[in-house]
Amino acid sequence: MVRGFGWAAAFPDEVWEHVFSFLAADADRNAVALVCRAWHRIERRSRRRVFVGNCYAVAPAAAVRRFPEVRAAAIKGKPHFADFNLVPTDWGGGAEAWVEAMAEGWPHLEELRLKRMVVSDDCLELIARSFKNFGVLSLVSCDGFSTAGLAAIAANCRNLRELDLHENEVEDNCLNWISHFPESFTSLVSLNIACLEGDVNTSVLECLISRCPNLKTLRLNHAMPLEKLVSLLQRAPQLVDVGTSKFSADHHPELFSKLESTFAGFKHLKSLSGIWEAGPTYLPAIYSVCESLTSLNLCYATIQSPELLKFVSRCKNLQRLWVMDLIEDNGLIAVAASCKLLQELRVFPSDPYGVAPPISLTEHGLVAISAGCLMLHSVLYFCRQMTNAALLTIANNRPNLTCFRLCIIEPHTPDYISQEPLDAGFSAIVESCKDLRRLSLSGLLTDRVFKSIGASANRLEMLSVAFAGDSDAGLHYILSGCKNLRKLEIRDCPFGDKALLDNASKLETMRSLWMSSCSVTLGACRQLALKMPRLNVEVIDERRGRPLESWPDDFPVEKLYIYRTVAGPRSDTPPCVWTV
């Protein structure tokens, strides 16, 4: 009989390592690490990928020390509501601390993905110099860098395969950064520069594309004229994923047929995006690729409904569709009839501030999609009206929904037919969709909806709430239910101290909680911080008066960000942030 956990020694470490290599999920690897010391040691030495959902949850040096052989890291910084200007620009999320620690401890790092972080040019230069085998750089919703930093990446990362720049704020101070890729550089597989404002030298780009035979993804930016785009794309008929530039120009029959033949040459195209400012003129030129597309992103394409409808209804194999509300109900009804394989739909508002004439996109479009697209599991939908009946229908049609984000543009909008709150509708969604992982609420909602969510949404991981609820009970229902809740973000709701303090321990089971324009007082934050030492309770106030210590307990907290951490209070808080 083997004593204690001696059985672990029955096999050499390499065998266990090999076994563990089949565990993809972090949760599984974490579980393995808790079994015994030997497994903890073997697992940590063999972990190749880390995901840090909150850059302040752990000290960079600690992460690097624990997992010395990491090859791929993904790190997230600012809270999600930073996307909507709710987080002060100097809040934090700087990448330097992480990049410095990684440069020191992970010289073999190959992949780095950063989201919502502040990345300086110095950081990019450090990345470029520190990792000999660097292959993948992905920056999503980041800021703080310029094209000069990109030039450093281009010049030094000899084995770069992927450069993915998605919706970053990039300063354009180095116009020819693309020319910093050396002539010997041929390893590019994926290039996404859609977010860059400035012109990119087309001839340099053409040379780059020509010498990179493995290029599969090319997403260009808005600035490139259509003629240049066409001559570029002609050099890479092997592309699987294309993001075009501006899709409008004066009508020239020659350009039209060039565009047509270029796109007809794409035998493997699966994903299409860009199509900025598309007029009806050139869209028909690319009908030939519709049938093969599985992913179509027209969320920046201001195409009107008839043309949009004609285009999208040819895309019979579409799995993902991102589109503007210009598609209207008619368009969505056509999609429901044509795109039977649709899994993900996102409908963005063309006119969020309501200045233009109204678009005919209502709850009917979404109901049609829910009825016609049996594989639909992910929805993001901006609209101006909704009914409980529609939500009930959607819930019954699509119990397989995993992500349901509805944004009714005007806060507090009730069911426009019954004038009731939309509690019943959203309750139906959470009760029917047992695998729902992400939910965003909108419209007129009372505490009742939160009772349903707390009770039924057992798989829910992320919840976004705005302008909803009546009282603390609403928040209490959520925090005392929702077993798997990781991220909760709330704005403009009458939720206060009691619910927070009664559910303090819940907060340590979650990644983070954001509350702004609610009814939380400083006193409650102080109590919470005292009770829960492994939470950082950050009070954010941009009015910059006296220091936090001098404010009374009943001081109303404007913005509150609470997250679990093993790193203690952070040292880089700006003047407007206090860790209580």
Added chain:
Amino acid sequence: MPTTETGKSSTESEVSGLDYEETQLTLAPPGGSKSEPEKKRGFSESIDLRLGRPALEAHAKDPASGSSHGPVSGAGKSPASKAQVVGWPPVRSFRRNALRSCTYVKVAVDGTPYLRKVDLDAYAGYQQLLTALEEMLSCFTARDYTNERRLVDPVNGAEYVPTYEDKDGDWMLVGWWMFLLHARD
């Protein structure tokens, strides 16, 4: 019920709901301080316009958020809710900026090399746009004070009328001013 109005009626009330204070013309550089606007000249009843989006003022406290009890009433909407709320609807600033660039038009004054890009999104209404253009292009014209609403060429006294070029390339008259607008969709 205010909340059941269609998009159209909410647009109308938004336009009429614009207070003059909200639409102050600041002739400072972008991002400059919000000091007293320079009143350029004697257009005495000039509508003060801000060349930019209406103020993204923080939404006035939701009536229910100050207390932890009491239901949120969906019935009455406070006048403040008509103003833009920070970060609502939840549209990424990246998307907002990207979409905005689609609404730029080029404005030229006939017979001059002057060309300006104007963001149509920045104006809540047509009148505001025309007034702003008049301000912008004022150096090429003089005001005819007999009728304050006309712009005239200082040399030959000809009037300027705004016109625009539509998708088919035709020049369409816009209002009763007379300066030439090259506006391309």
